[in-house]
Amino acid sequence: MGTSFAQQANNPQAKHGNKFEQLGTLISDPNVFRAASGAPGSQYWQQKADYLIDVAIDEEKQLLHGKETITYTNNSPDELSYLWLQLDENEHADNAENKRFETSSMRARMSAKELQNLLPKENGLGVNILKVTDATGRALSYTINYTMMRVELPQKLKPGAKFSFKIDWNYRISNRNEEGGRGGYEYFPADDNYVYTIAQWYPRMAVYSDFQGWQNKQFTGRGEFALAFGDFKVNITVPADHIVGSTGECLNYPSVLTPGQLGRWKEAQQADEPLEVVTLAEVNEKLKTKSTRTKTWQYEAKNVRDFAFVSSRRLVWDAQKVKQGVQGNQPMAMSYYGPEAYPLYRRYSTKAVAHTLRVYSKHTIEYPYPVAISVEAANGMEYPMICFNYGRADADGTYSEATKYGMIGVIIHEVGHNFFPMIVNSDERQWTWMDEGLNTFCQFLAEQAWDKDFPSRRGPAYRITDYMSLPKDELEPIMTNSENINQFGPNAYSKPATALNILRETVMGRELFDYAFKEYAKRWAFKHPTPADFFRTMEDASAVDLDWFWRGWFFGTDAVDISLDNMQQFSLPGSPSAKNAEAKSKFNKELHSLSRQRNIAENMDFLIDSDTSLVDFYNKWDRFAVSPKDQQAYDAFYASLTPQEQAIYRGDYKFYELEFTNKGGLVMPIIVEWTFEDGTQEIDFLPAYIWRKNEERVIKVFAKRKAVKSVLIDPNRETADIDESNNSWPRNQRASRFELFKQNNAARGASAGSNPMKESLKK
Structure with a gap:
């Protein structure tokens, strides 16, 4: 699937017959499991994995202990001799592959930290498997x-059969800020406390699918995972003064919450605004002491592909019911956050969660789960019903605009992952763009619905041009395995999100795109789609042939650079008098010379003026006069024309021939903006198919009733054209500017910037 278009050209020696051919061998053939329409086939199947887990956190020793029973259902037509499970925590182990396959080098000046990273580590991290047994022990x-x-099976697992087995394990919880990765703890020295974000923590079933068998590609930290759906029952034992937020629904709030918290929880279930279930005052009080007892929180989650939770005594918890925008379901939107995030999260987080559910439900499927949670954990990662985000204020409670919008954006993004890939369950290990790209596109829709001036970083076409204009040897197609991508963010997030936005706004139009995109989400909710299923569904539900678009944007590295190289004006002379006037003008131009012009200017005495005997018929003859015969013939011809033909002969239309070249290689629609002499404007849209017979150069004639002053292509910057200097005719000469002094303020929405809120407190 990662083969580049250049290797698949049908007609490599020609300028046509390549970019508009169907995808053919670039995607898998349809079959009984995956239909040619892009829908699940008549014999589609997928495996199921159910979990019963007991897990405990030892806060003193920073250990996690777990016991689980997995019941695996073989819905495939195949007999299985063994099962594959994922042990993601082993990415931190001393012998982990990802600690050895990255390159390194020495420089003239290096920090102690950089040198320390080059030393071999013995950190004792990774999963310790204590016991693996069948259900009988x-x-x-x-x-x-x-x-x-x-895991070797005692006998082959036949189609339709189930197998239950048990695993006991433990591991040392890693410091997430030092070791990296998804799960772990963050330590807060000011109050000597921890926040545990426990993710990718239990031995979990890998996917066995119709299109690739076992997905057992190693986890190296980037390509995330492919998991089977199932039901979970999880008992979480933590210090008694901890608050737990988790995938699923808690079954025992009455036994783990105080009476006041339980009352506020019941009140929050009807609240229209976020209500604090655990208050900031309670958190500040709990930070004064630590309980030596434990409590067990009981959670249940149905039809999910994963399970994660947060636990700490330093968590404020607020919640509200999402009463509108999610038909047939009123989930609880909730947030968990520490005191340092309170100024931002109390105001924005839960409302951003609810907003995300509404917007995504509109464009995909109705959110099916009972809760959606945002946790402030100084990072960004997603799991069913719960995600971890960043967003902390300064000590005085102020924050920069960049932090505010960055936080809202990451909450929308991570909550949005509930839809892609937690529900529409693509294989992240192989095709990162199928979850990150599709989700980033929906994030853009939600951001723009939050605030018309939201500073979205990904989605608008012009924001991807710097990446797409890089040298080809620095780029990969979107259809590239995640571990092999150089610039992960632009390739897997920005470019596919931009491509989908261009499809929606420019190529297909909102109505056709929205219907097809929603159809894809409905078809593949709680199933395992592949890229071919997405590509085929978008075409099947819209009747728009998009193979050229997938080829260019997803299988290639070409950029958009359409150049307007020339414009010529043509007009019809029309009546005999008009024709003769044009002929006279041409005749006079032919007589024109610099000598003639200067002779006249000097009032030269011409011989023919002084010797009249030289004057004859031709000196008095008007060669451009319209004869009665010519006029009569024209009048008869004109009367026989249709009104539109008469308008042409009157000269009401002017014809403009535009010449375009495809310098970037990526075929796209041509959008032409005309500016007329009277100051008015209009736009013509040429579909990408105009390039089908010549992928490098096209000429197009336009008829206009007004005289044209200038022409501009891609006026709204909607095609991701990497070079706008060749988009106009006549060429616009842009003056180069210099700054008297360097501006230090970062752009709005940037990752770093000033804090005017803090500055305002000083006045």
């Missing part, structure tokens, strides 16, 4: 290969 043979574990 009989030991099962297993093999661990880095982040993958193969």
Whole structure:
């Protein structure tokens, strides 16, 4: 699937017959499991994995202990001899592959931290598998290969059969800020407390699918995961003064919450505004002491592909019911955050969660789960019903505009992952763009619905041009495995999101795109789609042939650079008098010379003026006069024309021939903006198909009733054209400017910037 278009050209020696051919061998063939329409086939199947887990956090030793029972259902037509499970925590182990396959080099000046990172580490991290047995307690043979574990079955698991087995394990919880990765703890020295974001923490089933068998590609930290759907029952034992937020619904709030908290929880279930279930005052009081007892929180989640939770005594918890915008379901939108995030999260987080559910439900499927949670954890990562985000204020409670919009954006993005890939369950290990790209596109829709001036970083076409204009040897197609991508963010997030926005706004139009995109989400909700299923559904539901678009944007590295190289004006002379006037003008031009002009200017005495005997018929003859015969013939011809033909002969229309070249290689629609002499404007839209017979150069004639002053292509910057200097005729000469002094303020929405809120407090 990662093969580049250049290797798949049908007609490599020609300027046509390549970019508009169907995808053919670039995508998998349809079959009984995946239909040619892009829908699940008549015999589509997928596996199921149910979990019963007991997990405990030892806060003193920073250990996580777990016991689980997995019931695996083989819905495939195949007999299975073994099962593959993922052990993601092994990415931190001393022998992890990802600690060895990155390049490194020495420089003339290096920090102590950089040198320390080059030293071999013995950190004792990684999963310790204590026991693997069947349901009766009989030991099962297993093999661990880095982040993958193969469990041998005592007998082949036949189609339709189930197998239950048990695993006991533990691991040392890592410091997320030091070791990186998704799960772990963050330590707060000011109050000597921890926030545990426990993610990718239990041995979990890999996907076995119709299109690739076992997905057991190693986890190296980037390509995330592919997981089976199932039902979870999880008992979480933590210090008694901790608050837990988790995937699923809590079954025992009455036994783990105080009476006041339980009352506020019941009140929040009807609230239109976020209501604090655990208050900031309660958190500040709890930080004074630490409980030595434990409590067990009981959670249940149905039809999810994963499970994660947060636990800490330093968590404020607020919640509200999402009563509108999610038909047939009124989920609880909730947030968990520490005191340092209170000024931002109390005001924005839960409302951003609710807003995300409404917008995504409009464009995909109705949100099906009972809760959606945002946790402030100084990072960004997603799991079913819960996600971890950033967004902390300064000590005085102020924050920059960049922090505010960055926080809202990341909350929308991570909550949005509930839809892609937690529900529309693509394989992130293989095709990162199918979750990150589709989700980033929907994030853009939600951001723009939040505030018309929201400073979205990804989505608008012009924001991807710097990346697409890089040298080809620095780029990869979107259809590239995640571990092999150089610039991960632009490739897997920005470019596919931009491509979808261009499809919606420019190529297909909102109505056709929205219907097809929603159809894809409905078809593949709680299933495992591939890129071919997405590509086929978008075409099947819209009747728009998009193979040329997928080829260019997803399988290639060409950029958009359409140049307007020339414009010529043509007009019809019309009546005999008009024709003769044009002929006279041409005749006079032919007589014109510099000598003649200067002779007249000097009042030269011409011989023919002084010797009249030289004057004959031709000196008095008007060669451009219209004869009665010519006029009569024209009048008869004109009367026989249709009104539109008469308008042409009157000279009401002017014809403009535009010449375009495709310098970037990526075929796209041509959008032409005309500015007329009277100051008015109009736009013509040429579909991308105009390039089908010549992918490098096209000429198009336009008829206009007004005289044209100038022409501009892509006036709204909607095609991601990397070079706007060749988009106008006549060429616009842009003056180069210099700054008297360097401006230090960062642009709105940038990752770093000034804090005017703080400055205002000083006045």
